[in-house]
Amino acid sequence: MRNFKRLVALFLITSVSALAHHSAVMFDRDKEVTVTGVVKEFAFTNPHVSIQITVTAQNGTTTDWSFEAASTRGMVNVGWRKSSIRAGDKVTLVGRPLKDGRPGAQLVKAILSDGTVLTSSGGENY
């Protein structure tokens, strides 16, 4: 199953350009940011799934990051489920960062603690 998910992720890492509920000009499509932290909240909601995580720096300071993704159906289509991640889980998130440097991004993929990779959805998968 894990291999299947990885295969799905490999084939479905596509541009997340068409969230369409709002403008996406604030995200830098040419960059990716990777952060690892503890999930504060996983909102399996429409119009957008979102993940809030707390990232602890080496000096001990913490930063809350906000990642937004596609709709529930779009995420379900590429393997996500309501229970894919839970508050308290340690995850690594990859996303297109806000241009203004604040701790927020458009989700590209999530790497779970067991190594499972779940890509975000976009475009045709709404």
Add this chain to the structure above:
Amino acid sequence: MTRIKPTLAFNSAVRKSAVRNSAVRNSAVRNSTVLRQLAVCAALALAVAVPNVSGQTAPSAPRPKAAVLDQPGALSKENLAKPRPKPPFDLTGNWMYSPQMNRDNGVFGYTPLPKLKPAAKALYEAGQKAAKEGKAFHNDEGACWPAGMPEMMTRVWPNQTIQLPTMIVMTQMLKHEIRWIYIDGRPHADPEIKPPSYAGDSIGHWEGDTLIVESTNFEPSHHWVQTGIPISDQFKIVEHIKLKDEGKTMEDTFIMTDPVNWEGDWVNTKRWYRYDNSDLEEAYCLPDLNGRLPATDAASNIR
């Protein structure tokens, strides 16, 4: 002026009531009592109506169209049962907007743009400048306002369309924005009796293999065609809708006019694919959820 119609309706109701009472009671004495009551009611109604009529300075002032006030609802059995020619196609289905199928027309925008009037041009350019700075510009839809027409048609969520003999209902999953296109032969509703709306007042008819839909009476507040291009209360859309690829593709050519904001016709053709493997889900725009999304929070937006 607008009080005359209810007064007449009241008189009509009194007449019908009188007839019903007459039939039930079947008594000459009681009938004469009813007639006396009717005369009193009519006199009272006239007393109310006359000052309103005499207060009108323009005898030719427009009146509510009786055809609209008396229009049977699109779901009334009477209206649904009227004989009509078989429509050339049935739009019933879920239609998905496809960025990939619309690369040649601006995708979420409507290129080429028309020649914008100065005020609209200034807003459009401010929107372009904001985008270069990584800011959304008056992105009211992101702040939970309705997208309205035409933007509600190009959201990347399914558009659930149900075609009846009298009406086509389109529900965009995102925020459940609805448009009702009446195809039962009625005229546009008089703005005196129907307020402006984000989807507009839409009247459709068939011409050959094409559904022609004209939409008017739009609400201009927080309503944009695309980033930085607003609409006025003179905005109008004529759509030419066709089914292509053996019913797998819906094509809609928008002809948009707004003499306040641009010159001439703004024409753009969009395409959707039939998306059978889907149903709608609830997708409200909620302020608390919006507030924690980086794209819709205050810092990412110029309001």
